[in-house]
Amino acid sequence: MSAPNIETIVNLSKRRGFVYPASDIYGGLGSAWDYGPLGVELANNIKQDWWKWMVHERDDIEGIDSSIIQNRLVWKYCGHEETFNDMMTDCRECKSRHRADKLEFEGMGDMSVDDAIAQSLVQCPNCGKTDLTEPRPFLTMLKTRIGAVADEEDYNSLAYLRPETAQGIFINFGHILTTSKRKLPFGIAQIGKAFRNEITPGNFILRTREFEQMEMEYFCRPEEAPALVDEWVENYLEWLGSLGVSKDNIDLYEVPDDELAHYSVRTVDIMYRYFPEREEEDRQWDELMGIANRTDFDTKSHSKKPQDEEGKRINPDSTDDLSYFDPYTNERFYPYVVEPAIGVNRTLLAVLMDAYTVKDERVVLKLKKRLAPIKAAVLPLKKNKSEIVELAKKIKKDLSKTMRSVYDDTAGIGKLYARQDEIGTPSCITVDFDSLDDQTVTVRDRDTWEQERVPAERLTEFLNTEG
Ligand code: GAP
Numbered sequence: 001m002s003a004p005n006i007e008t009i010v011n012l013s014k015r016r017g018f019v020y021p022a023s024d025i026y027g028g029l030g031s032a033w034d035y036g037p038l039g040v041e042l043a044n045n046i047k048q049d050w051w052k053w054m055v056h057e058r059d060d061i062e063g064i065d066s067s068i069i070q071n072r073l074v075w076k077y078c079g080h081e082e083t084f085n086d087m088m089t090d091c092r093e094c095k096s097r098h099r100a101d102k103l104e105f106e107g108m109g110d111m112s113v114d115d116a117i118a119q120s121l122v123q124c125p126n127c128g129k130t131d132l133t134e135p136r137p138f139l140t141m142l143k144t145r146i147g148a149v150a151d152e153e154d155y156n157s158l159a160y161l162r163p164e165t166a167q168g169i170f171i172n173f174g175h176i177l178t179t180s181k182r183k184l185p186f187g188i189a190q191i192g193k194a195f196r197n198e199i200t201p202g203n204f205i206l207r208t209r210e211f212e213q214m215e216m217e218y219f220c221r222p223e224e225a226p227a228l229v230d231e232w233v234e235n236y237l238e239w240l241g242s243l244g245v246s247k248d249n250i251d252l253y254e255v256p257d258d259e260l261a262h263y264s265v266r267t268v269d270i271m272y273r274y275f276p277e278r279e280e281e282d283r284q285w286d287e288l289m290g291i292a293n294r295t296d297f298d299t300k301s302h303s304k305k306p307q308d309e310e311g312k313r314i315n316p317d318s319t320d321d322l323s324y325f326d327p328y329t330n331e332r333f334y335p336y337v338v339e340p341a342i343g344v345n346r347t348l349l350a351v352l353m354d355a356y357t358v359k360d361e362r363v364v365l366k367l368k369k370r371l372a373p374i375k376a377a378v379l380p381l382k383k384n385k386s387e388i389v390e391l392a393k394k395i396k397k398d399l400s401k402t403m404r405s406v407y408d409d410t411a412g413i414g415k416l417y418a419r420q421d422e423i424g425t426p427s428c429i430t431v432d433f434d435s436l437d438d439q440t441v442t443v444r445d446r447d448t449w450e451q452e453r454v455p456a457e458r459l460t461e462f463l464n465t466e467g
Contacts, residue, residue: 003249003276004356006204009349012363016423018042018352019205031201031208038423039348041373041404043212046243046347047191049370050214053239054189061187061216062180066168068193069159073317074167075141077301083262084163085137088199089117091124092131098124099199100135142195142209161195166339168192169217170298173335174320184324184335185220185228191344205345206274206286212344217294217337221326225293225336226266232291232340233268240270240288243347244368245354249273251285263297272350288350289342296334299323303334355424365424366447374425375403376463379416381432383409392431395441395456399429402460421446427463 013019018039022032035043055063075081087100100113105122113135116122120130142161145154162168169188176188191214201207220228233252240250255267272288299322305314325332355367369375376399380392392407399405408416413430420428430442441459444451454462 003273004353005277006206006274006349006353008356009352010204012356012365012422013039013352031198032210033205033208033345038373042351042367042371043344043348045371045373046351047212047214047344049243050239050342051189051191054214054216060185061189061218062176062182064169064172064176064188064190065192066165066172066190068162068195069144069146070162070168070171072159074171074302075160077315077318078167078170078298079262079301080141080160080163080167081139084139084141086140086199087113087135088138089132089135091126091129092133093129094124094127096124096126097199098126098132102200138197138199140196140198142197162193163196164194164341165190165192165213165215166217166341167298169215170302170322170337173219173299173322177324184326185218185224187216187218189214189216191215203274203286205349208345213341214344214347215339215341217298217339219299219324219335219337222296222333222336225295225338228338229266229268229291229293232338233270236270236289236291236340236342240347240350242368243351243371244366245272245350249276249350249354250288253285253287255290261292263294264292265295267292272346272353274349274353288346289340291338291340294337294339296336298337299334359421362418362421364421364446367424367426369426372424372426373404374406374420374423375399376405376427376429377416377420377425378405378407378429378431379413380409381413381430385433387436388431388433391435391456392429395429395431395459399460399463403463417444417449429459 016038017036020034020036021028022034023029055061088097089100090097103113103122105116107121113122117132117135122132123130124132141163144159144161145157146159147157169190192212193210194213195210198207198209201209218228237250241247249272251271253269253271255269260267267290269287269290271285273284274286275284278284301315302318303315303321303323304318305316322334323332324335351367351371355365357364357366378392378396378399380388382388389409396405396407417428426446428444430444432442435441439456440453441456442451443454443462
């Protein structure tokens with residue numbers, strides 16, 4: 001079977017209620033998406049799994065949930081206000097707008113996109129003409145205004161929707177250090193929404209203006225940071241594998257120096273094969289996540305002056321100093337930070353693409369059981385036989401105490417099985433005439449389609465342990 005492409009997943013998502021286009025009844029809003037009944041369960045399961053793996057199962061990570069809107073100075077001193085730009089270019093012919101670094105043209109690699117545009121070598125992806133404007137920077141932080149008397153020109157009311165959750169972690173480093181009594185190395189994890197005014201969003205939930213991140217900032221001594229980058233790459237390869245993401249669809253990309261974010265000295269991106277249908281292998285990949293060595297850039301940037309021997313990035317506005325005193329070595333220094341940052345939405349898309357299979361011309365979504373939106377569907381063999389319906393509803397009620405389950409009697413049994421296979425439900429429980437006599441039910445496995453008879457009273461235990 002050939003791998004599904006994003007379009008296949010878009011169709012399944014809309015048809016079955018994973019993801020819908022946002023503002024659909026008003027014609028949509030470019031690249032905004034709403035998560036439906038199944039999508040919200042799947043996203044929550046991914047986030048819960050991450051939190052358990054990242055925070056609960058380790059003893060060196062704390063959690064936090066910081067505000068989306070912070071003091072504007074946060075974005076000034078971390079450098080985003082100045083550097084969080086994408087280069088954009090406009091097509092003079094059709095007026096469409098594009099991110100310059102994403103444009104493709106013949107002779108790429110030897111020539112910069114600026115030069116290629118100047119020589120009219122770059123075609124507009126929309127209309128094909130080669131009349132593009134000189135690339136210019138565009139601030140991708142989304143602006144808002146706060147306060148009742150805010151007017152458009154009032155600089156004091158200006159605020160930003162956070163473009164990364166990371167800064168909420170850095171500015172709370174001092175609080176967490178004091179309240180948790182932690183010693184380095186330790187990490188702080190956060191899940192939350194982030195916003196970027198992307199010039200060219202697209203490809204379903206891959207690049208949107210509103211998205212969700214799962215970030216962890218690991219604070220350490222400077223000399224520990226390089227090895228920690230490799231360690232977190234390995235940790236993530238393992239975690240992604242445990243979500244059912246196939247190794248064949250994963251690749252590592254060592255970000256070249258001239259592409260590094262302003263705070264990073266090394267970033268390794270974990271790439272996913274989101275575009276298997278593209279002929280050239282190197283165009284099949286896009287970033288799933290990144291692991292960066294952010295050095296002491298952020299801990300220094302948010303610290304009260306004086307902080308930098310070279311006199312750079314003096315911060316007169318902070319009231320804190322985010323340096324750390326090491327009681328073992330009697331040294332004071334600014335902690336380095338190693339940051340694995342991953343998007344919930346890109347993870348969800350990778351999980352769906354890898355789970356998508358076709359068996360006997362029917363879709364079977366082979367999601368890991370702990371990620372499946374619905375763990376069990378209880379199906380009565382006959383919906384006009386009241387004793388069967390009653391027993392099935394009772395079983396559903398019992399199961400619902402420990403797992404998300406549904407009762408469905410809206411079609412024949414074959415159709416009901418197919419519906420559940422398509423949304424990844426690992427087990428279907430059929431209640432039939434024999435169930436009334438011996439209190440057993442049939443449990444059908446999504447992947448093998450094998451059936452097993454199980455006593456109703458043992459069902460919860462059976463479903464929780466099996467597979
Ligand atoms: N704090 C570091 C940081 O934000 P990033 O590589 O810009 O680094 C981290 O973002 C992750 O967030 C990405 O690898 C991706 O999974 C997700 N992400 C970033 N921009 C996104 C967008 N516009 N739409 C969906 N996900 C996005």
